[in-house]
Amino acid sequence: MVETAILEIQGKLDEMYSLTVEMIDMCLESYQETAEREKLVNQIEIEIDELIVQTLALYQPEAVHLRELLMDLKINNDLERIADHAENVARDMDILRKKNVELGEFYEDLKIIRELSKKSFVEVYSSFKNKDPELAVQIIRSDEVIDRFRDRILNKAVKTLETETALKVVSIAQNFERIADLSTNIAEDVIFITKGEIVKHGRNLQP
Numbered sequence: 001m002v003e004t005a006i007l008e009i010q011g012k013l014d015e016m017y018s019l020t021v022e023m024i025d026m027c028l029e030s031y032q033e034t035a036e037r038e039k040l041v042n043q044i045e046i047e048i049d050e051l052i053v054q055t056l057a058l059y060q061p062e063a064v065h066l067r068e069l070l071m072d073l074k075i076n077n078d079l080e081r082i083a084d085h086a087e088n089v090a091r092d093m094d095i096l097r098k099k100n101v102e103l104g105e106f107y108e109d110l111k112i113i114r115e116l117s118k119k120s121f122v123e124v125y126s127s128f129k130n131k132d133p134e135l136a137v138q139i140i141r142s143d144e145v146i147d148r149f150r151d152r153i154l155n156k157a158v159k160t161l162e163t164e165t166a167l168k169v170v171s172i173a174q175n176f177e178r179i180a181d182l183s184t185n186i187a188e189d190v191i192f193i194t195k196g197e198i199v200k201h202g203r204n205l206q207p
Contacts, residue, residue, distance in 0.1 A: 002059040009051050009072050016044045016079050017125050023086035024118045024179065027093070028110060028172075034090035041083040048076045071193050075128060078182045082121060085175040085182075089114075092168045092175075106161070106169050109153050110176070116146045117176040120183040128186060133194045136187035140199065143184045150177040 019037045027034045052073050055061070061069060096103065103110070120139050127135040153173040157166040188199045 002055060002061050002065050005051065005055040005059070006065065006068055006072070009048055009055070009069070012044055012048050012051070013072060013075060013079070016041055016048070016076070016083075019044075020079055020083045020086065021118070021122065023083055023090075024114060024121065027086045027090040028107075028114060029093075031090040031094035034087055038083050038087040041080060045076055045080040048072070052076075067193055071128075071189060074189055075186060078186055082179050082182050085178045088175045089172050092172050096165065096168055101165050101168075103165075103169065106153070106157065109149075109156075110169070110172055113146065113149050113153065113173055113176045116149060117179040117183070120146065120180045124183040124186045124190070127190050131190070131194050133191045136190040136194075139187040140184050143180055146177055146180040150174065 019041050023034050023037050023041075052069055055069060059065070120142065123135060124139050126132065127139065150173045154170050157169045157173075160166075161169060191197050191199050
């Protein structure tokens with residue numbers, strides 16, 4: 001039955017989500033562990049794609065089930081991209097560690113932006129699971145906070161760090177900001193699926 005197939009797909013999405021949260025939690029500290037989980041995420045992404053294609057072919061779902069499967073397909077892609085950004089962070093941090101670079105206060109700034117981006121991601125996955133458009137709206141509106149914090153890191157890094165180190169710090173901050181952006185994309189999709197409203201880049205949000 002199509003319902004059984006959808007439950008299997010959603011179970012794999014939950015597994016992929018958990019691995020991605022772990023990657024965000026550890027990406028500033030451990031490249032190896034982050035990279036190991038990224039490989040698992042890539043494997044699950046392929047499995048989900050195949051399950052969705054099989055489900056569409058076997059059951060030719062309509063209406064609610066079709067929307068659910070299309071949403072799952074989109075979330076699957078976004079989760080994989082978020083995992084990629086976490087691995088990018090881990091790789092940049094590994095390069096800095098191998099060069100014995102001391103980040104000082106910048107390390108604390110990067111931990112803050114990590115927590116902000118993780119919060120958006122965790123909350124948007126909850127809004128997806130619970131079909132909660134109100135929470136999705138809150139996530140979209142909070143995106144500017146992360147953008148401003150990224151800009152603060154960028155400006156401070158350019159002014160105070162050696163060029164190569166500054167570029168890595170900025171890259172790390174931008175990868176965290178991209179995680180938040182992808183969370184916003186998911187939030188927009190949740191609003192569209194649940195309310196039929198098209199919201200792009202924070203526009204057309206109901207007050």
